[in-house]
Amino acid sequence: MPRDPYARRWNPAPLIIAILTPFVVASVAVIILVNRAAPVPESGELPSTEEGVTTSVFIPFAEWDEASGELRVAAIVTARVDPEGTCSLLASNGSDRLTVEAEAIPDASTMACGTMVVSDGLHPGLWSVTAAYRSGGFEAVSEAVDVEVGG
Amino acid sequence: MMRRVQRAMWLALVACLAVLGSGLVAAPAQAAPVAAASGASAASAAPAGRAVAPALSGSSFNPGYIISDTNFYDRYAMTEADIQTFLNTRIGGGCANANCLAVARTNTFDRAADAVCAPYRGAAAETTAAIIFKVQQACGISARVLLVTLQKEQGLLTNTAPSDAKVARAMGYACPDSAGGACDTLYAGLYNQIYWAGRQLVRYSNPPGTSNTYTWYPVGRPVAILYHPDSARCGASAVTIQNKATAALYYYTPYQPNAAALANLRTTGDGCSSYGNRNFWVYYNDYFGDPTTPAGSAYGVLSSVTGTQAGIAYSGWAVIPDAIDTTVHLAIEMGGIWTPLEADQPSTDAQAAFPDAGPNHGFSGVLPAAAGTRGFCLWASGLKAATVIGCRTVVVPPASPPVGQIESIVPAAGGFTISGWAVLPATPTAPAHLAVNIGPRWLSVEADQPGAAAADVAVPGAGTTHGFSAFIPASPGAQSFCLWASGVVGAVVLECRSVTVASAQAPQVVLSQVAPTVGGFTISGWAVQPGALTSQVHLAVNIGSRWLSVEADQPGATAAETAFPGAGTTHAFSATIPASPGTQSFCLWASGVDRAYQVECRSVTVAATPPPVAELNVQAIAGGFTVSGWAVLPSALTSPVHLAVNLGPQWISVEADQPGATGAEAAFPGAGTVHAYSATFMTPPGNQSFCLWASGIDRAYQLACRTVAVAAAAPPTGEMTVQPAPGGFTISGWAVLPSSLTTPVHMAVNIGPRWISVEADQPGATAAEAAFPGAGTTHGFSALIPASPGPQSFCLWASGVSGASVFACSSVTVPSA
Numbered sequence: 027m028p029r030d031p032y033a034r035r036w037n038p039a040p041l042i043i044a045i046l047t048p049f050v051v052a053s054v055a056v057i058i059l060v061n062r063a064a065p066v067p068e069s070g071e072l073p074s075t076e077e078g079v080t081t082s083v084f085i086p087f088a089e090w091d092e093a094s095g096e097l098r099v100a101a102i103v104t105a106r107v108d109p110e111g112t113c114s115l116l117a118s119n120g121s122d123r124l125t126v127e128a129e130a131i132p133d134a135s136t137m138a139c140g141t142m143v144v145s146d147g148l149h150p151g152l153w154s155v156t157a158a159y160r161s162g163g164f165e166a167v168s169e170a171v172d173v174e175v176g177g
Numbered sequence: 178m179m180r181r182v183q184r185a186m187w188l189a190l191v192a193c194l195a196v197l198g199s200g201l202v203a204a205p206a207q208a209a210p211v212a213a214a215s216g217a218s219a220a221s222a223a224p225a226g227r228a229v230a231p232a233l234s235g236s237s238f239n240p241g242y243i244i245s246d247t248n249f250y251d252r253y254a255m256t257e258a259d260i261q262t263f264l265n266t267r268i269g270g271g272c273a274n275a276n277c278l279a280v281a282r283t284n285t286f287d288r289a290a291d292a293v294c295a296p297y298r299g300a301a302a303e304t305t306a307a308i309i310f311k312v313q314q315a316c317g318i319s320a321r322v323l324l325v326t327l328q329k330e331q332g333l334l335t336n337t338a339p340s341d342a343k344v345a346r347a348m349g350y351a352c353p354d355s356a357g358g359a360c361d362t363l364y365a366g367l368y369n370q371i372y373w374a375g376r377q378l379v380r381y382s383n384p385p386g387t388s389n390t391y392t393w394y395p396v397g398r399p400v401a402i403l404y405h406p407d408s409a410r411c412g413a414s415a416v417t418i419q420n421k422a423t424a425a426l427y428y429y430t431p432y433q434p435n436a437a438a439l440a441n442l443r444t445t446g447d448g449c450s451s452y453g454n455r456n457f458w459v460y461y462n463d464y465f466g467d468p469t470t471p472a473g474s475a476y477g478v479l480s481s482v483t484g485t486q487a488g489i490a491y492s493g494w495a496v497i498p499d500a501i502d503t504t505v506h507l508a509i510e511m512g513g514i515w516t517p518l519e520a521d522q523p524s525t526d527a528q529a530a531f532p533d534a535g536p537n538h539g540f541s542g543v544l545p546a547a548a549g550t551r552g553f554c555l556w557a558s559g560l561k562a563a564t565v566i567g568c569r570t571v572v573v574p575p576a577s578p579p580v581g582q583i584e585s586i587v588p589a590a591g592g593f594t595i596s597g598w599a600v601l602p603a604t605p606t607a608p609a610h611l612a613v614n615i616g617p618r619w620l621s622v623e624a625d626q627p628g629a630a631a632a633d634v635a636v637p638g639a640g641t642t643h644g645f646s647a648f649i650p651a652s653p654g655a656q657s658f659c660l661w662a663s664g665v666v667g668a669v670v671l672e673c674r675s676v677t678v679a680s681a682q683a684p685q686v687v688l689s690q691v692a693p694t695v696g697g698f699t700i701s702g703w704a705v706q707p708g709a710l711t712s713q714v715h716l717a718v719n720i721g722s723r724w725l726s727v728e729a730d731q732p733g734a735t736a737a738e739t740a741f742p743g744a745g746t747t748h749a750f751s752a753t754i755p756a757s758p759g760t761q762s763f764c765l766w767a768s769g770v771d772r773a774y775q776v777e778c779r780s781v782t783v784a785a786t787p788p789p790v791a792e793l794n795v796q797a798i799a800g801g802f803t804v805s806g807w808a809v810l811p812s813a814l815t816s817p818v819h820l821a822v823n824l825g826p827q828w829i830s831v832e833a834d835q836p837g838a839t840g841a842e843a844a845f846p847g848a849g850t851v852h853a854y855s856a857t858f859m860t861p862p863g864n865q866s867f868c869l870w871a872s873g874i875d876r877a878y879q880l881a882c883r884t885v886a887v888a889a890a891a892p893p894t895g896e897m898t899v900q901p902a903p904g905g906f907t908i909s910g911w912a913v914l915p916s917s918l919t920t921p922v923h924m925a926v927n928i929g930p931r932w933i934s935v936e937a938d939q940p941g942a943t944a945a946e947a948a949f950p951g952a953g954t955t956h957g958f959s960a961l962i963p964a965s966p967g968p969q970s971f972c973l974w975a976s977g978v979s980g981a982s983v984f985a986c987s988s989v990t991v992p993s994a
Contacts, residue, residue, distance in 0.1 A: 071332035072459060073445045074452045076432075080407040084431075086393050086400045100393030102431055104406035107351050107361065131390070132361070134350050134377055134429045141392045169409065 081106040083139075083159050083168035090175045097148055097173060101139035101157035103166065107132050111161030113139030119153045119175075130159060137161070150177045233462050235439025235455075240402065242419040242967040243458050244322070244468035249422030250379065253476035253498050254319040258565045261306035263324065263464075264334065273338035278305045278327070281344075285368045288315075292386030294376050308368055312375040321465050323348075323375055329456040348374035374429075381425040394424040394431075396966075397993040402427060404435040404449050411435070411449035419967040419993065426454050466561075469967065470929060471499035473560025477507075479567040480526065484551075485543065486576040486603030487665055492541035494527035495520040495557045495566060500930070501534050507566070509544055511553035518542060520557075543604075545665060548575040560930055577602035579609055579662035580635050581624065581643075581671045589648070590708050591681030591770030595660070595674075596646035598629035603665050605639035612668070613649050615658040622647045622660075650771050653680040682707040684714045684767040686729075686776040687736065694753065695812045696874030698781045700727075701751040703734035704767055710744035717773075718754055720763040727752045757875055758785035787811040788878040789818050789871035791833070792840055795883050799916040800890025800978035801859040804831070807838035807852045808871055808880075814848040819872040824858060824865065831856045833871075859978045862889035891915035893922045893975035895937070895956070896944065897985045902961060906989045908935070908973065909959040911942035916978055918952040924984060926962050928971035935960045935973070966993045 081104055088099040099115050111130035116123060124147045130137040139157060153175050157168040248254070255263070264279040272280045285308060286299035294316040300307070313320040328334040330349035345360055346352035348370040352360035364373050381391045394400060396418050405411035416433060418424045427433075430453035437446030438455050446452075461468040477495025484490075495505040505520040520527075524539025531538075544553070554568040581599025599609040608625035622645050629644035649658065659673040686704040704714035716727040727750050734749035754763065764778040791808035808818035817834035831854050838853035858867075868882040895912035912922040921938035935958050942957035962971070968990050975984040 071328070071335055072443060072452065072456045074329060074332075074456055076405055076451050077448045078405075078407055078410070080410070082406065082408040084401075084403055084408040084413070086402070086431075087395075100400075102393065104403065104408065104431065109361070132351060134374065135352075136431055138393070138428075140390060 079105050081164075081166060083157050083166045085155070085157055085168050085171050088155050088171045088173050090173055092176050095145065095148070097144040097153065097155070097175060098141050099144075099155050099157060099171075099173075100141045101159075101168060103130065103137035103139070103159045105135065106137055106161075106164075107135065108137055108161040108164075111137050111159055111164075113137075113142065114158045114160075115139075115142040115144065115155060116158070117144050117148075117153050117155045117173075119149070119151050122147070122149070124148070130161070148175050150175055233442060233459065235434075235442050238434065238439055238455065238458055239469075239968065240416045240433045240454075241423060242469060243423045243426055243454060244461065245470070245965060245967070246420050246422045247471055247499065247965065248468050249319055249322055249425065250317050250382075251319040251321075251498065252314055252317040254313065254321050254474060255310070256476075256564055256566065257304075257306050257310040258568070260309050260320050260324070261304065264306060267328075267334040268337055271337065276339045276341065276344045277337050278333050278339075281305050281367065283308060283366075283368050288372065293380050293384055294372075297372065303368075305367065308371050312371050316372075316375045316379050318375040318378050321461065322378065323371060325457055325460045325464065326374060327371075328460050329453060346370065350374040350377065378425050378429060381428040382421045391424075391428055394418055394427045396420060396424055402433045403431060403451075405432060405451050407449075419990075420965075426457060430454055430457075471560070473497060473499045473930065474562075475505050475557035475559040475564055475566075477505065477520065477555070477557050477566040478526065478530075479555050479569065481541075482569045482571050484546075484571040484573040486574055487543045488546040489544040489551060489553065489571055489573060490542075491544065491555075492539070493555075493566070494524040494530075494539045496527055496531050496534050496538050497559055498531065500560060501531060503560075505538070506558040507540060508556045508558075508563075509553050510556060511544065511546070511551060516544060546573045547665075548573050576665040578669050579664050579671065581609065581611075581660070581662055582631065583660060583672050583674060584631075586674060586676050588676050588678055589770075590679050591653075592648055592650040593656070593676045593678055594646065594648045596644070597660075598632040598643045599624040599645065599662050599671060600632045600636045600639045600643050601662070601664060602636050602639075605636050609643065610663040611645060611671070612661045612663075613647070613658055614661060615649060615651060615656060620647070620649060624662075651676075651678045652771060653678050681769055681771040683774045684769050684776075685740065686714070686716070686765065686767050688765055688777050688779070689736075691779050691781050693781050693783050695784060696786045697753055697755040698761070698783060699751065699753050700765070701749070703737045703748045704729035704750060705737050705741045705744050705748050706770065707741065709770070710741050713748070715768040716750060716776075717766045717768075718752070718763055719766060720754060720756060720761060725752070725754060755875055756781075756783045758783050786874040788873050789880065790844070791818070791820070791869065791871055791880045793869055793881050793883070795885050797885050797887055798857070799888050800862070801857060802865065802885045802887055803855065803857045804867075804869065805853070805855040807841040808833035808854060809841050809845045809848050809852050810871075810873065811845060812874055814845055818852065820854060821870045821872075821877075822856065822858065822867055823870060824860070824867040829856070829858065859890075860887050862887050890978035892977045892982045893924075893984060894948070895922075895975075895984070897973055897987070899987045899989050901989050901992055903992065905962045905964040906969065906991055907959065907961050909957070911945040911956045912937040912958065912975055912984065913945050913949045913952050913956050914977060915949065918949055921956065923976040924958060925974045925981075926960070926971055927974060928962060928964060928969060933960070933962055937975075964991045966991050 083101055083103050086100045091098055113128045113130045115126045124144050126142050126144055128139055128142050130139055153173050154170045155173055156170045159166050268279045282302040284301050285303050288297040290296040297311055297315050309320050309323050326348050331343045331347055333339055333347055344367050345365045347367050350370050350373050351364045383389050383391055399415040399417045401413040402416045403413045432451035434455035435450050438450035442459055475495055475497050479493040481492045497503050497505055507518050507520055509516045518540055520540040521537050522539040523536050527534050527538035528536055550572050552570040555566045556563045557566050579601045582597045583595055584597040587594045599611055601609045608623050611622040611624055613620045624643045624645040626644035627642045629641050632639050632643035633641050655677050657675045660671045661668045662671050684704055684706045687702045689702040692699050706712050706714050713730040716729055718725045729748050729750040731749040732747050734746045737744050737748040738746050760780055760782050762780045765776040766773050767776050789808055789810050792806035794805045796803045808820055810816055810818050817832055820831040820833055822829045833852050833854040835853035836851050838850045841848050841852040842850050864884050865887050866884045869880045870877050871880050893912045893914050895910055897908055897910040900907050914920050914922050921936055924935040924937055926933045937956050937958040939957035940955045942954045945952050945956040946954050970988045972986040973984045974981045
């Protein structure tokens, strides 16, 4: 059986996601509209290879959720798909250092750390967060991102 | 009911629909302006210019809204035939190896259903089109998205001889550069790649039954999106992703194009450019049009096809998912003959597949076809183009010829009556169409009367409503005739017989009075048909080249009863025959049993009638003109006069029956004053010529012609404001027609292919009264326009005196719910 990466027991903290309501209704039976008056020249094969590809760990968002009292940090590992790997989050404020680990998910072209959550040990102030990834002998760390944790 | 037309007629029909569609919006180029990427959440009214879509430009790329959810998650985007045709078109000159997608064959295997996809039923040597179609259906991901991904990842659509390595990572799924482009073996190969990539693109939306895993590209709030895998060197910028489909693209390829990549859409950018999502957008635009506008394709199922003696029996259903209430126009093409039909019959299958669809999206019928192996294709017309729903080959069995019998022939004066039964075994419960051929004449007869027990015996199950009985008019003497019956592929002779017809008696007609009147003359008398005493006789007056019908069916004809006891007295006739002044000759004719008989010819002197007289006043107004005055008929002073204004190709009736025409009474004492008329005509600006006509006693008279200079009418004027709202946006404001201040203005919002009516008839529009004193305040409008999340452009049209015009165009970003 093929491996289903989505069945892993990784347990990210829940987020409230917006539910879109795609809604398209066209009620006029016979109106034919041409949206593009000028035909666009059709492509052959477009260039698609990026230059200087380097794997890096990146944080799409890092935020303090006042309602839940949690620090939420999402991270991805670019241009890399491993059979398995481990993500870790380090949040530091002065001498206070909090860490969380999560199993990375192999995706189409990345290793996804998902949204990692720190819920204990936080206190108000400016926290610096970094995400790291390791798999076998490979390791990488993201740039630091600052997050203001409220009271 | 179907009818058969040539392909040219079908294509003309499609063309007419296209013209009609553009005609409805008055200005095709303005009908659906391409939605420009805009971050504005609300916009004020702006005058609409002529919108001409430019060639694709990077400035139109919106990183937060690359493709609509409707287009992305469209499991009905393309049929398998459409996909194969598309692959063939992309390859063009032909394939050079067996990996080429247009000819590749792949063994697939079963995959069980899960929370994301329905089961996939594997098969040996499947075409690429079949794999893409089945993944589209199973997972609910558009075939267009899959095709574009094949091209943007490996260029497979245009590669005539792709290598094994390229096919192995066809969708770029789990084949990272860190592994030298090699794929995880579990996901390698064309089938695995299409299935897993398609499934994953849907999985990113966290569908019901899956964990809420994919949360780092949320919809509706800003997140950082990289320009390039090397984050330290190339950086990122904040993007507010506006829908699930765009988020899915970023999960799959987490980079947005930088300015250099967008400035050079079809070439390379710079060292920090990435191309995945840029190329997706460019390819989609090139192949299928703007990925953010509805595709409008028709989808259908040809669920049953059977060869029968009557032809090809078929059934199925069809819908346009982007316009679910629309009845789909279909056409069957067989041997170059196109037969149009409508998907407007009840279908539970259509409703099961599309719960929002109404109950009437089914179709069924029988296509007449000769015996043998017959192939046909069923086409469906979408909002923009027609697609093939399916093609079938079916064996049509030979049709049994019609059977029937003449059971009796009863001669009568002027003809004979035949009766019997007939059945078409190919359609045993339908009435058979018959025809009697006697000399050069053909007379239709339907075999649809009850009581034909012999029919059910001859063709068991046919029932007994296959009888016929008809009187066949014929000349006296021996007559031979044949009874024909229409079969599936032509008519056949059922039986030929002879009969001797007795002489028919002519109708007895008495023209008792002819009296001249103003503008004509009257006739009266009575008529009886000997041998059919209680029947009414049909008469006709022939005067010059005219024929006027008269029925001898009025009461009081005591002379008829006296002459023909038992006939009754309802045989009188009386009629007024319009005629020109002078001596007029006419002849009275009567229809007998076998033919028409000339009864009598007479002459009568008709007095001259004076023509109508009218007074005509003309006044130009903004956007038209008014006519007024009075009209009198000197020979019928108190009768109202029927007028007509002839304006270009139009004839507009006007009645001169209004009070206050003191001029009429002064000119014709005794006429009274109820002879006034008044009418207003709205026209384009410029010189308008018209003529006033009046109906006289005997004919119509042209009374006067005038030319009036019409000034242009001001278009509807007002204000509009736009606000985003959950599920769409609201528009409000006011509108006034300057040339008709108190008339409410009819308006319509045009957004994409939709038109939504709006009436400017609500109270409280004080700004309208302020701008146009006397207009009043009931000119407000307010409406919620449903729309998908993301940037939306629309135009508000208003109906003016000389047609509809754009009132305002605007763009607005609809928030996610």
